[in-house]
Amino acid sequence: MKNVNIKPAEITDAALLRDIHIDALKTCSNDYPEEIITVLTDQKRLTFEGYYKYINNNEIFKCVIDNDIAGWIHFNKENMEIQGLFIKSGLQRRGFGKKLVHYILEKYKGKKIILDSTITAHKFYKKMGFKIICNRLLIRNDVKIPVFYMEMDIETNK
Numbered sequence: 001m002k003n004v005n006i007k008p009a010e011i012t013d014a015a016l017l018r019d020i021h022i023d024a025l026k027t028c029s030n031d032y033p034e035e036i037i038t039v040l041t042d043q044k045r046l047t048f049e050g051y052y053k054y055i056n057n058n059e060i061f062k063c064v065i066d067n068d069i070a071g072w073i074h075f076n077k078e079n080m081e082i083q084g085l086f087i088k089s090g091l092q093r094r095g096f097g098k099k100l101v102h103y104i105l106e107k108y109k110g111k112k113i114i115l116d117s118t119i120t121a122h123k124f125y126k127k128m129g130f131k132i133i134c135n136r137l138l139i140r141n142d143v144k145i146p147v148f149y150m151e152m153d154i155e156t157n158k
């Protein structure tokens, strides 16, 4: 059995985090048109400065298998929001996303955690105990992206 650990991301991880980000989002292409995938994976939008900022704020946690990063989660503790969760395409459905979400739920027990889920991920988040509150449209580069706004029930995350 390989060694799986959740650790804070480091500055030197930024390029790999971005690669995983883009790779994972491409797996949403069954649920979103190409125009949306193009905006979401636009390298001009996903700047290294952005990753550096979140890493320095201690908002990104990576799931490490031996020495390889399987995926990562971005959690903003100011508004208790999961802002992103991305698992490498070849490593999805092996429990790594669940491990990252459980890490956050465990750390912030009893808090109302919120998120905007892709259409692709909403069944996964339902399994993690989140419920859909409403549909929303995020606007990125003037393109409307439908998502589900979801919340973790405080009673569930005790």
Ligand SMILES: CC(C)(COP(=O)(O)OP(=O)(O)OC[C@H]1O[C@@H](n2cnc3c(N)ncnc32)[C@H](O)[C@@H]1OP(=O)(O)O)[C@@H](O)C(=O)NCCC(=O)NCCS
Pocket: 024, 025, 027, 028, 083, 084, 085, 086, 087, 088, 091, 092, 093, 094, 095, 096, 097, 098, 099, 116, 117, 118, 120, 121, 123, 124, 127
């Ligand atoms: C969504 C995502 C983060 C899930 O991570 P993952 O590692 O593939 O999921 P896990 O293997 O941890 O799945 C945990 C459980 O959810 C279920 N699940 C995962 N994806 C699912 C899906 N698309 N539909 C239904 N169930 C799903 C699994 O079967 C598993 O169930 P179990 O606990 O009963 O065995 C990952 O697939 C991903 O990166 N997707 C693309 C990017 C994306 O949309 N990210 C969300 C941004 S908000």
